[in-house]
């Protein structure tokens with residue numbers, strides 16, 4: 001088999017990362033609701049229980065707070081836990097172990113003990129699932145000191161970032177999105193890392209800088225392709241990590257283009273998009289030739305009805321429109 | 328009522344499979360006796376809170392069928408105006424105070440409603456419906472303790488259908504006797520056959536009485552079984568393959584269908600004749616067809632109204 005042309009879909013890239021890390025290090029284990037059920041976790045956990053057994057691949061009762069706390073505690077005690085929540089919405093029961101405990105642990109204990117845990121949270125929305133089964137809460141995690149937050153958009157990055165997250169000595173929130181699970185791309189078979197905190201330029205251009213991450217990076221790529229055909233060259237940055245932000249990459253691009261559009265898959269107020277906009281105006285205001293544009297969800301809960309979902313969720317068309325408004 | 332719930336639930340199967348209904352639907356078929364027996368023991372003024380599998384709770388507490396079906400279809404005429412779908416039904420005028428899919432999400436809210444009853448010295452009772460899966464969440468135990476401590480008029484109604492999504496009960500707890508969990512809090516507890524509507528009713532009546540007399544909370548475990556998949560008509564057919572229940576187990580429970588059991592009781596005791604039951608069947612069928620027609624013919628929410636209802 002020719003290893004450098006092998007394609008994997010997003011879920012299987014995650015699956016391979018977990019297999020390889022659990023194989024390489026016995027202190028790595030996976031715990032969370034539905035690790036035995038594709039209904040919850042798609043194909044991301046294929047073959048794990050069979051290979052590593054129920055001691056290290058643990059399906060759990062519906063007890064988000066205790067299970068997340070257990071993952072944090074196990075990591076304090078020398079393990080490297082990956083705790084999965086098959087819907088971000090469920091993790092709201094587990095804010096205490098994530099924020100009060102894990103995020104603060106290293107600092108409040110004077111650097112004596114860190115928490116090498118991965119909180120793997122899956123965004124799962126659309127399909128008229130309504131307000132409690134549709135949320136994307138990455139901005140809330142990005143707000144908290146002591147947490148790193150990664151949000152890959154490609155199978156290649158998903159594998160590399162998950163491996164980096166597991167190897168990191170600190171708590172990392174790894175957020176993905178069921179809407180990404182269909183995508184397929186080349187993924188090397190060997191284990192590799194994508195550095196946390198580094199974005200990537202997916203398309204070079206000079207007309208405008210477009211910054212995005214996670215699922216919205218897919219919509220952004222579509223927007224970039226469509227605009228290219230119209231002769232508009234967009235510089236597109238996929239952040240991959242939203243905390244810490246790759247400000248240097250963003251600044252260099254905005255200095256070149258003078259214009260910035262940010263596509264963020266969550267609500268506008270208090271968003272990562274807002275943070276990026278603030279950083280740009282704080283630091284390189286003199287380079288801006290137009291107001292910064294944000295493509296975000298409106299500040300309202302997710303509706304059920306498809307008629308409302310179709311205007312609630314943002315697509316490439318909204319990104320194209322925002323770009324054209326400042327060109 | 329049991330027939331209304333059953334026929335309404337089953338009328339949704341086809342539209343789900345055809346994609347006319349898109350939201351996640353957790354059918355209540357098989358568990359009708361629980362909602363029906365409790366609903367019959369309550370008055371309109373009493374409160375209920377539900378979970379993801381609450382169509383039956385809503386109907387048995389007097390919720391309008393057409394408004395529910397329209398909600399499931401995502402229509403503006405739905406009880407939550409198409410904003411909530413199957414998992415967010417509401418009918419405050421009938422005491423259906425809130426239904427949500429976050430497991431255990433409404434237990435503490437029901438606790439709060441019971442607290443409000445106590446503070447206002449009202450003669451009401453609150454019922455909190457949840458499944459065996461909800462016994463994993465800490466908030467249940469916190470709520471049991473507080474309810475007992477303050478002697479709140481709340482009935483914790485646990486529908487133990489032996490499964491939470493893909494996990495059978497022995498994979499989520501060491502002890503199958505859920506009703507015991509309330510004992511340490513010195514809460515009155517019962518375990519009843521959740522497929523026997525009369526037994527449910529009798530126990531619910533006792534529990535309601537207990538609450539109304541200011542004696543504090545009651546915990547009831549109902550042993551029952553769902554006839555359909557966790558979500559939708561059949562998880563396996565629909566591709567999620569979460570229905571791992573043994574065939575023999577399903578068949579054994581189908582023989583204990585609460586509707587069949589009650590029908591046998593009615594005819595054996597000469598309470599109803601075949602023609603009475605046939606008439607009821609026709610009436611319910613007419614209502615269910617009308618509810619579906621109403622839902623299908625109703626408009627979807629207008630896109631212009633996307634931003635409504637964020638604040639009052």
Ligand SMILES: Cc1ncc(C[n+]2csc(CCOP(=O)(O)OP(=O)(O)O)c2C)c(N)n1
Nearest residue numbers: 090380428429430458459460461490491492
């Ligand atoms: C907080 C939270 N965690 C997980 C889920 C996913 N989930 C949906 S239903 C369910 C299990 C429900 O089982 P049970 O309470 O027994 O109700 P049943 O479906 O059997 O009626 C789970 C875990 C959820 N909705 N909310």
Ligand SMILES: [Mg+2]
Nearest residue numbers: 458459488490
């Ligand atoms: Mg159950």
